[in-house]
Amino acid sequence: MKTERILLRYWQESDAEALFKYASDPDVGPRAGWPTHKSVEESREIIRTFFHNDTTWAIVLKETGEAIGCIGYYTHETSNIPIGENDCEVGYWVGKPYWNKGICTEALKLMLDYCINEKHFENIWADHFTGNPASGRVMEKCGFVDTGMLNKCSQLVGGDKDMVKVFKYKGLKMRKKSRAMDSEWALEVMHKAPYITVSFIDEEGKPYGLPLSLASDDDVNWYFHGALEGKKLEVIKTHPEVCLSAVTRCAPTVGPKDGSFTLQFKSAIAFGKAEIVTEDAEKIQL
Numbered sequence: 001m002k003t004e005r006i007l008l009r010y011w012q013e014s015d016a017e018a019l020f021k022y023a024s025d026p027d028v029g030p031r032a033g034w035p036t037h038k039s040v041e042e043s044r045e046i047i048r049t050f051f052h053n054d055t056t057w058a059i060v061l062k063e064t065g066e067a068i069g070c071i072g073y074y075t076h077e078t079s080n081i082p083i084g085e086n087d088c089e090v091g092y093w094v095g096k097p098y099w100n101k102g103i104c105t106e107a108l109k110l111m112l113d114y115c116i117n118e119k120h121f122e123n124i125w126a127d128h129f130t131g132n133p134a135s136g137r138v139m140e141k142c143g144f145v146d147t148g149m150l151n152k153c154s155q156l157v158g159g160d161k162d163m164v165k166v167f168k169y170k171g172l173k174m175r176k177k178s179r180a181m182d183s184e185w186a187l188e189v190m191h192k193a194p195y196i197t198v199s200f201i202d203e204e205g206k207p208y209g210l211p212l213s214l215a216s217d218d219d220v221n222w223y224f225h226g227a228l229e230g231k232k233l234e235v236i237k238t239h240p241e242v243c244l245s246a247v248t249r250c251a252p253t254v255g256p257k258d259g260s261f262t263l264q265f266k267s268a269i270a271f272g273k274a275e276i277v278t279e280d281a282e283k284i285q286l
Contacts, residue, residue: 020043071092
């Protein structure tokens with residue numbers, strides 16, 4: 001995997017001095033959630049152990065042949081955040097002299113191509129500490145979108161103090177195109193559903209969802225009512241991003257091909273931001 005400036009290859013023990021050169025910088029490791037390297041030997045041992053796999057690559061500057069950073073992916077078994085069995089989480093870093101030069105963007109695009117066309121992951125995720133917004137800009141340049149979710153990763157260095165923002169790659173299309181429907185169809189499902197599950201991220205960065213009766217007068221704004229105090233209001237104030245999930249009533253039926261039992265239903269999801277209605281006129285209108 002390569003571009004005009006860089007190539008991705010597996011780490012070699014001969015990269016130990018280059019790894020230490022950049023990983024010993026206290027501005028590098030903690031931003032990515034790992035401790036600063038203290039010696040060349042420690043860097044060599046990390047290459048022998050943590051980097052000795054088929055999911056981690058050195059970012060190599062073609063002009064010099066020097067390893068200047070690292071990129072790789074985690075499966076659901078090793079991911080820092082909860083992901084699906086057929087998903088992956090990508091991570092990367094580059095030495096400080098190469099910040100703001102587009103190196104990480106090039107490397108991440110190469111990794112995305114590999115994850116999509118070689119590994120065929122269903123979803124690709126990424127995350128960064130809230131105190132490292134530059135990493136988020138790299139993700140956005142490569143087609144990731146901010147999910148609005150925050151996660152606590154205590155296993156990372158600094159993870160007890162800082163939350164990570166979760167991003168999802170938007171370039172992957174639904175595998176079964178026949179299942180993708182338009183917004184008009186989705187709105188019909190939302191109106192017919194007996195209730196809609198509204199999912200938030202709570203104050204601790206954990207998922208929080210509950211079934212609610214929603215109503216809409218314009219198919220753009222959806223409303224629900226509740227008590228004047230409680231967890232829903234606190235969550236909305238902290239993380240207003242929401243996901244709506246609607247499912248129509250299930251109808252038992254027999255499969256037309258093999259006669260097996262199945263359920264027929266329609267489902268739709270929508271994303272948006274929740275706001276607390278404060279104007280009396282808007283409340284009366286509903």
